[in-house]
Amino acid sequence: MNETLKVLETRRSCRDFKPDMIRDDELKAIIKAGTYAPSGKNMQSAVIIAVTDKKLRDEIAEENRKIGGWKEGFDPFYGAPVILIVVADKSSPNHVYDGTLVMGNLMNAAESLGVASIWINRAKEEFESDFGKNILKRLGIEGEYEGIGHCALGYAASPAKEASSRKENYVYYI
Template identity: 75%
Template sequence: MNETLKVLESRRSCRNFKSEPVENEKLETIIKAGTYAPTGMGKQSPIIIAVTNKELRDKIAEENRKIGGWNEGFDPFYGAPAILIVLADKSMPTYKYDGTLVMGNLMNAAESLGVNSIWIHRAKEEFESDFGKKILKDLGIEGDYEGIGHCAIGYAAEPLPQAAERKNDYVYYVK
């Protein structure tokens, strides 16, 4: 079977990461793959904020926890040492789709390199808040961006589950 198709079939969300960091070369390769996602009219509306700084990572996790309504001490990123945050320029009519494709590329590229991942939501709420706006300002990012998602990445602390069988009515053919 084609290697790309193997990756697509084997990728699973990881909900328990080791604290071990992802090697810089792998991290850069995953990020590069995100930048090659298709975008509407080729406008490349998304941006990626790569967070490997533990202090900032933990602050973002805490903000995400509060938005999600979980108890204190819960880590919505499941211990992942790195977070790739995807935002997209709201002035583009395709921004949500563009950002979603970037997220898919990030997760599939990670899998292809033996790095595990999970999509974590609430980036929209984070970057609409003063907390998120300050991160953008501190990074010198200007524009009207909406948070699309967090791609938490790292190495699984335990084996991941097998894929569920695909449902029978997933595809309808018109010939």
């Protein structure tokens, strides 16, 4: 089978990460793949924020936990040591789609390198709050940005589950 199609069929969300930091060359390759995602009118409205600093990672996890309504001590990133946050410029009419394609590229690139991933929501709420706006301000990112998602990355602590069977009537041909 073609390697690209194999990655697309075998990638699964990971909910049990080892604490080990991923290699820098892997992280750079994953991020680069994200920057090559298609975007409407090639506006490239998405921005990737790579979080490898444990203190900030844990602050983001805590904010995400609060938004999600989980009990103290729960880690919504399942121990992943890296979080790639995708935000997109609201001035682009395609910003949500653009950011979503970036997320897909990030996760598929990670899988191709043996790095596990999971898409974690609530980035929209995070970056509507002062917490998220302060992160953007610290980075010098100006304008109105919407949080699209968090791509949590790391090495899987347990094997990925098998894919669920595909639903009936997934595709219609004309």
